[in-house]
Amino acid sequence: MTATSTGAPSSGAPARTRMSPRRRARLSRGIQYAILLLALLALILATDWSRVGTSFFNAGAASDMLPAFPRAVGNTLTYTLAAFAVGLSLGTVLALMKLSSVRPYRWLATIYIEFFRGVPALLVVISFGFAVPVALGRTIDSFILKAALALGMVSAAYIAETLRAGIQAVPRGQVEAARSLGMSQARTLATVVIPQAFRIVLPPMTNEFILLTKDTSLIFLLGLTAAQFDLTYIGRDALNSAHGGLTGLFVAGGGYLLITIPLGLLARWLENRTGKARRS
């Protein structure tokens, strides 16, 4: 940045002109803290706090939402669980197809995965609402099933890849040891490979679940009745009320965090618990 001294470090005494790495690291840390403080200060001074209070965190508007809130959290959770069940089942089948020795199965799985990974979930949900009744000549009556299928089909593509990678990450020697003991291929998969793959895929699978939780915000496209409102829907609904500004969205966001943060903690706890067996 600035002009460097031309004195050759090999001949002179560099200790005098250059700071030691320890001092440089300390100075760099000091600068980083100073930048952070300045940024916080600027943010605090630039914000109109009274407007934030009334339009983002409006207690009145928030309490108006309260009656609908528990059911919205419940609905969001239900849609997520149902979609995850579909995604996990379909994803497992796709992962096994991708590892199959029958080539057409591998092709089919690859086509499915590439398609649903590459298309926005929004489009899939919309098409599901309109295309399925046309294609099958009948409608799916259960709303939860409809939502689960639409979102699960997308999620399955990601889950399949995660599972495949997890299964392939189990060392070859494990399979050889199991087969040498007389276990069949299927028995080896169930007894030795899948339990170990489960541990490997736990962190990415938690991600999958959290992404799915947020994707449930798309199901309003399938048309909701009052009993089926999810968090995003009641959040948007609250925007239309006369006061409170964006408060509705903040409450809805809080609802999602209420689901995802405990889930993250649960996953970390599971990971630590199962990890202990692996590494002493």
Place this chain on the structure above:
Amino acid sequence: MSTPVVEITGLHKSFGAHEVLKGIDLEIDAGDVVCVIGPSGSGKSTLLRCVNLLEQPTAGTITVLGTEVTDPDVDIDRVRTRVGMVFQQFNLFPHLDVLANCTVAQRKVLHRSADEASSIAMANLDRVGLADRAHSHPTELSGGQQQRVAIARSLSMDPQLMLFDEPTSALDPELVGDVLTVMRELADSGMTMLVVTHEMAFAREVADRVVFMDDGAVVEQGAPDVVIGAPTHPRTRDFLQRVLDPTHRHPTAE
């Protein structure tokens, strides 16, 4: 004389264009301990892995315990229940404790009851001196202990033949002895064993027969005192000199 436990004729194995085994003939009789020695890349491990079909032979026939395993329609899982295999890298199941490692195949493959499997496993763990570690996890054990558990795991299936693929090569030097002691006791008990090893002292003392392999073929085989003590073939002599006296500067080398 009864039929041999293992009978290999004209065994060839290629990986792509690379021919690893170039026509092996080998017989192992019941109760025999056969040690296979030779330089790395000579095909020793591949030979061993062909016996329980972890590698599919390219040509030739292998008969194990009266069943031809090179028959395309062989029920290999059934043969494998009677053939124990011990790996260089142990390959214990890390998600199961020591006891479960020794019972899982008994339960799932031989359909033994939990009590029976458990008592057989404990007897074999006792045999390898690790009964007190039954509820440890594999990662809590030293390499030598893991390998002894792997031996107990195989023995719990009541095998009639044991295959050892360089069982001490991944171990720290001071842990090798415990594993070799277990193997020696196993040999003394009359187990039929095929052992790929670099432990010349073990081969010389325990083996009934030593097979020297080089470049995918059997160069020389016979009593240990002959093959290791007084080898006739120059390639055997050259190999043994390198192994037994590693710091010795070979006259033709460099």
